[in-house]
Amino acid sequence: MSTLFAFLHHLAAFTLVAALAVEFTLIRQELTLSSARRLQVTDMVLGIAAGFLLIVGLCRVFFFEKGSDYYFHSHAFLAKFSIFILVGLLSVIPTVEFLSWNKPLREGLVPKVSAKQLRLVTAIIHAELFAIVLILLCAAIMARGGWV
Numbered sequence: 001m002s003t004l005f006a007f008l009h010h011l012a013a014f015t016l017v018a019a020l021a022v023e024f025t026l027i028r029q030e031l032t033l034s035s036a037r038r039l040q041v042t043d044m045v046l047g048i049a050a051g052f053l054l055i056v057g058l059c060r061v062f063f064f065e066k067g068s069d070y071y072f073h074s075h076a077f078l079a080k081f082s083i084f085i086l087v088g089l090l091s092v093i094p095t096v097e098f099l100s101w102n103k104p105l106r107e108g109l110v111p112k113v114s115a116k117q118l119r120l121v122t123a124i125i126h127a128e129l130f131a132i133v134l135i136l137l138c139a140a141i142m143a144r145g146g147w148v
Contacts, residue, residue: 002064005056012053017132019046023094024125027118036101036111043098050088076146080138087131094121 022042026035061071071077101111113121 002060005060005064008056009053009060012049012056016046016049016053019043019049020125020128020132024129027122027125031110031113033105033108033110036098036105040098040101040105043095046091047095050091054084054088074142076138076141080135080142083131083134083138087128090124091128094124097121 019042023039023046026039026042029035061077062068065071097113097117104111
């Protein structure tokens with residue numbers, strides 16, 4: 001069962017990274033009806049993957065692997081988990097922006113996005129991508145039993 005949950009954890013993580021990479025690519029293009037809809041769908045996939053990753057990861061912490069005592073005394077795990085939660089909270093901003101496009105998209109219109117808002121969403125996506133690098137670093141440290 002531990003192997004299954006490890007697989008699901010990795011599958012969710014790779015899905016999240018792929019969705020974030022697609023968002024990064026789409027947000028840098030000119031906004032069209034098609035790209036706006038794709039951004040909404042991609043953001044939904046990203047959110048589902050993040051939620052699934054969190055649930056599976058917590059199951060691994062509490063029911064499999066080394067047990068919650070080990071993880072909650074590991075600085076690398078606490079850093080990894082904190083970064084994940086912070087990024088999750090930060091990602092609400094792009095999600096709210098993408099959801100605000102529902103009305104114009106239903107009317108067949110390209111959403112109007114100010115340059116300032118576009119810069120903010122793009123900066124957040126950049127921060128999320130950077131956070132993934134930090135999360136991977138923490139995971140590598142954890143795998144080697146370091147920074148306990």
